[in-house]
Amino acid sequence: MEFEFLDFDSIKGEEIDLHLVKTVPGNKEKNWVPAYHFNISLSGSLRPIGHIDIRIGYNENLYYGGHIGYSVNEEYRGSYYAAKSVLLLRKVAQAHKMEKLFITCNPDNIASRKTCEYIGAKLIKMVDVPKENDMYRRGEKQKCIFEWVCTKI
Template identity: 85%
Template sequence: MKFIFLDFDVIKGEEIDLHLMKTVPGNKDKNWVPAYHFNISLSGLSKPIGKIDIRIGYNENLYYGGHIGYSVNEQYRGNHYAAKAVWLLRKVAHAHEMEKLFITCNPDNIASRKTCEYVGANLLEIVDVPKENEMYQRGEKEKCIYEWVCT
């Protein structure tokens, strides 16, 4: 069955908006699922203050890599913009009938761990990344696995 990207050009929030930058189809050979990539901007502005993406589907890679990845430019940190962007992505998750997402981070990434806790994600475990996983080969040996029920 062919995956169909839905129309999410701009997702508006109270303080921030998400602007779709690109969509990436899945790659069966690499076990990658389709993804949406957004810039985060302050509401009504187009200048990016960060990035966020959401991967659609479920597989073993996503348990370690997560469904959502984000970063906020340094001068905008401390305002919960990453968490607010995660909340806005609920629209995309719901449109693709996804109610439970994994968000992962390195154990020493305190800001990302706080973001996961702020959105109400539950820490399932801290795990060793399998040696055959691409993240392990990039030097990422451990991951905090959070589960976010985004209903």
């Protein structure tokens, strides 16, 4: 069955909005799943203050790499914009019938750990990244694995 991207050109929040930048189809050879990539902007603006992506599906790569990746420009940090962006992505996950997502970060990334706590994700374990994983080859040896049940509001 062919994957179908849904219409999420923009997702509006109270303080921030997400604007679709691109969609990326899955790649079976690389074990990649389809993904949506968004810019994060302050409500009513199109100027990016960061970005966020969500990967749709489940596989071993996502256990270590996570379903969601995000970054907020330094001058906008401290206002929970990453966490608020993740909460806005709940609509995308639910539309694709995903009940729980993995969000991962390096153990020393305190800001990402706080983002996961803010949205109600639970730290399920800290794991060693397998040596054959691309992240290991980039120097990432451990990951905190958070599980977020995104069907709850």
